[in-house]
Amino acid sequence: MRLTLHVWRQQGPRTKGRLVRYQMDNVDHEMSMLECLDVLNEELIGKGDEPIAFEHDCREGICGSCGFMINGVAHGPARATTVCQLTMRNFKDGDSLTIEPWRASAFPLIKDLVVDRRSFDRIVASGGYISVSTGNAPDANAILVPKDIADRAMDAAACIGCGACVAACPNASAALFTGAKISHLGVLPQGQPERHLRALSMVAQANLEGFGGCTNIGECTAVCPKEIPLEVIARMNRDYIAAALSQRDAEVNTIRPFTEWSTGSKLVNDPHATS
Numbered sequence: 001m002r003l004t005l006h007v008w009r010q011q012g013p014r015t016k017g018r019l020v021r022y023q024m025d026n027v028d029h030e031m032s033m034l035e036c037l038d039v040l041n042e043e044l045i046g047k048g049d050e051p052i053a054f055e056h057d058c059r060e061g062i063c064g065s066c067g068f069m070i071n072g073v074a075h076g077p078a079r080a081t082t083v084c085q086l087t088m089r090n091f092k093d094g095d096s097l098t099i100e101p102w103r104a105s106a107f108p109l110i111k112d113l114v115v116d117r118r119s120f121d122r123i124v125a126s127g128g129y130i131s132v133s134t135g136n137a138p139d140a141n142a143i144l145v146p147k148d149i150a151d152r153a154m155d156a157a158a159c160i161g162c163g164a165c166v167a168a169c170p171n172a173s174a175a176l177f178t179g180a181k182i183s184h185l186g187v188l189p190q191g192q193p194e195r196h197l198r199a200l201s202m203v204a205q206a207n208l209e210g211f212g213g214c215t216n217i218g219e220c221t222a223v224c225p226k227e228i229p230l231e232v233i234a235r236m237n238r239d240y241i242a243a244a245l246s247q248r249d250a251e252v253n254t255i256r257p258f259t260e261w262s263t264g265s266k267l268v269n270d271p272h273a274t275s
């Protein structure tokens with residue numbers, strides 16, 4: 001199969017980028033999109049050119065490392081599929097593919113197709129956990145969780161943090177991601193003690209990172225490789241409003257966004273860091 005790729009090449013955050021055209025004449029239908037880029041990179045290296053930078057790890061659709069736009073669609077044309085799992089069967093002989101990185105100010109570009117998604121890590125660090133004392137492992141059945149609650153928590157926990165939802169959203173909103181991370185803990189009994197503070201802190205952190213607001217467009221869930229439902233955003237909003245109303249005197253003032261309380265562990269080159 002012959003394909004023409006137009007790939008975004010950009011040396012670094014401060015250099016100008018452009019689409020570069022590559023002709024591939026022998027693409028196997030069975031290859032994944034990332035394997036197609038591997039083949040192209042081998043050709044580029046053989047010619048002494050610099051290979052295309054892109055992120056990957058598991059190549060099984062479970063780690064969330066990979067992701068870029070293909071012809072304007074996050075993760076490409078196949079529903080519920082990451083680019084590492086996207087086979088070239090989804091394209092036809094002679095197709096032309098435009099491949100670009102996620103575009104959002106909260107995901108600054110590092111190189112070519114690689115963007116900095118540590119803003120997601122900071123959202124999780126601001127409250128996406130349950131505080132427990134370490135010690136002996138508790139009895140597995142000490143806290144019983146009804147099946148329907150466990151299923152809802154698992155559905156939200158399926159989020160792999162790829163960032164496609166942000167890239168697809170016209171507002172560059174992280175509401176689907178943040179909603180998923182809030183919901184998968186917020187529906188479980190173990191997540192109740194910190195439920196309000198979690199919603200307040202994580203939403204505050206998402207705003208601080210520069211993600212836009214949600215206006216219920218739904219592009220996020222349409223491209224999400226894990227099919228996280230919009231329902232998690234509604235749940236996040238309910239938790240946030242309830243928390244803001246019921247605890248405004250007690251806990252709202254204790255929100256400490258990640259970048260303000262973690263200078264000791266702050267990652268270097270944090271684009272949002274305050275000196």
Ligand code: SF4
Nearest residue numbers: 159160162163165224
């Ligand atoms: S909600 Fe979906 S698209 Fe967004 S980061 Fe999670 S898995 Fe990726």
Ligand code: FES
Nearest residue numbers: 057059064066084
């Ligand atoms: S490389 Fe892990 S999800 Fe694609």
